[in-house]
Amino acid sequence: REDFPPTAEAAVSQYACQRRTTTENNNKIFTDAFEVLAERYQSNEMERRCLGLRRAASVLKSLPWAVRSLESTHNLPCLGEHAKAVMDEILEHGLSFEVEKILSDERYQTMKLFTSVFGVGPKTADKWYRRGHRSFSDVLTDRSIHLNQMQQNGFLHYGDISRAVSKAEARALMSVIDEAAHAITPNAILTLTGGFRRGKEFGHDVDFILTTPEQGKEESLLQNIIKRLKKQGILLYCEYQSSTFDMSKLPIQKFKAMDQFAKCFLIMRLESSRVEEGLHNVEGDSKSWRAVRVDLVSPPMDHYAFALLGWSGSTMFDRDLRRFARVERRMILDNHCLYNKTKKEFLAATTEKDIFAHLGLEYIEPWQRNA
Ligand code: ATP
Ligand code: MN
Ligand code: MN
Structure with a gap:
């Protein structure tokens, strides 16, 4: 770990998918500050500025060295005026006054509190804030507010689900779901994904991909697993979205964060004895x-x-993979497929390595995708 950039260092790419970013962040003091500013811009619907600061944070996260002076950053991409001004403040005073001011701001604190509830996004949080609500009890005693099922469960299990999930808990959940899947079909394939696949020690949830080589059976497999977990009494909440996936309607031109596969957002009961x-x-x-x-x-x-x-x-890694595909390769990448616009053809892939190869990118391991 170096305090300054090694002299003959290769240029840092503006694309997160061309950088290797582990969970070790040598510049947390700066990236935490950028995140606060990004959150504030997000809740004010200033998307460009929000993205600008998230990009700056992502570049700093990839550095194997800690920034000690602004001069050492002059070759780095994505560091705008605002980011540099904040870094300058932190280098000089140990903190940013702009960030401190936001952290003590009532609106910022309230938005942060409300959006920490499962099912509550920035729009709902903002609506509650503008009604004058500042605490959960303000919201819960306002009889004109109707909470949907997801939000009701978000409040009901708030203590548990706002506490980080450990790797051991993720493993335990995996074995619970794996047992259910294999009881239904022996050739079910369950893969741990999300932050835990990137090597994170803790997560806000646990993400899995489930499939089966029996083409067309994957959706009923998911439904049967849900039924089984319900019967076992370990499903506290289930929001199910059926598949709207239709190959003939692809590729989708616009960037979409959501995909169209069958999926569910669950709250599960995990027994201590399993961990x-x-x-x-x-x-x-x-x-x-x-x-x-x-x-x-x-x-x-x-x-x-x-x-x-x-x-x-990570979200930034995916975002830049799609941007790289579009801008540098005239291809469209999403969670469903990869399409070459020049040749007007879909590019098949059975592994992630195939996709990187189609894009002409060096393979980046999951644990190097913490951009
Ligand atoms: P954490 O440890 O906080 O859970 P994470 O990286 O696992 O971190 P998630 O919010 O669980 O974060 O998301 C995991 C991945 O799944 C992200 O890359 C995100 O873009 C993607 N994702 C999340 N929700 C959806 C969705 N509804 N449709 C498609 N992709 C999604
Ligand atoms: Mn996750
Ligand atoms: Mn998730």
Whole structure:
């Protein structure tokens, strides 16, 4: 770990998908500040500025060295005036006054609190804020507010699901779901994805991809797993979205974060006895179970690699993969497929490596995608 950039260092790419970014962040002091500014811009619907700061943070996360002076950053891409001004403040004073001001701002704090509830996005949070609400009890005692099922469950299990999920808990959940899947069909394939696949120690949820080589059976497999978990009494909440995937309507021209495969957003009950290292509880808490957020997506086998790449993240890594494909290769990449606009053809892939190869990119391992 160096304090300054090595002299003959290769240029850092403006694309996150051409950088290797592990979970070790040598510039957290700057990237945490950028994230606060990005969140503020997001809740004010200033998308360009929000993205600008997220890009700046992503570049700093990829550095194997800690920035100690602004001069050392002059070769780095994506660092705009604002980002540099904030870094300058932090280098000089140890903190940014602009960021400190936001952190103590009532609107920022309230938005952060409200959006921490499962099912509550920036729009709902903003609506509640503008009604004068500042706390959960303000919201819950306002009889003119109707909470949907997801939000009701978000509040009901708030304590548990706002607490990070450990790797051991993720493994335990995987074995629970794997047992259910294999009881239904012996050739079910379950893969851990999301942040845990990138090597993170903790996550806000656990993400899985589920498929089967029996083409066309993946959606009923997912439905049967849900039924089984329900019967076992370990499904606390389930939001199911059936597949709207239609190959004949592809490729989709516009960037879409959401994909069209069958999926479900769950709250599951995880028993302490299933977790080797015990539950990730608050100190002194000796509950025998906890609630955990789980996402399960079920693509057909021949789209598995694309879904895996999309669901493994990080969000910035995926975003730049798509941007690289579009801008540098005239191709459209999404969670379903890769399309070459010049040749007017789909490019098939059975592994993530195939997709990187089609794009003419060096392969980046999942644990190097923490952009
Ligand atoms: P964390 O540890 O906080 O869970 P994460 O990287 O796993 O971090 P998630 O929000 O779980 O974050 O998302 C995992 C990946 O799945 C991301 O790449 C995201 O873009 C993708 N994703 C999340 N929700 C959807 C969705 N509804 N449709 C398609 N992709 C999604
Ligand atoms: Mn996740
Ligand atoms: Mn998720």
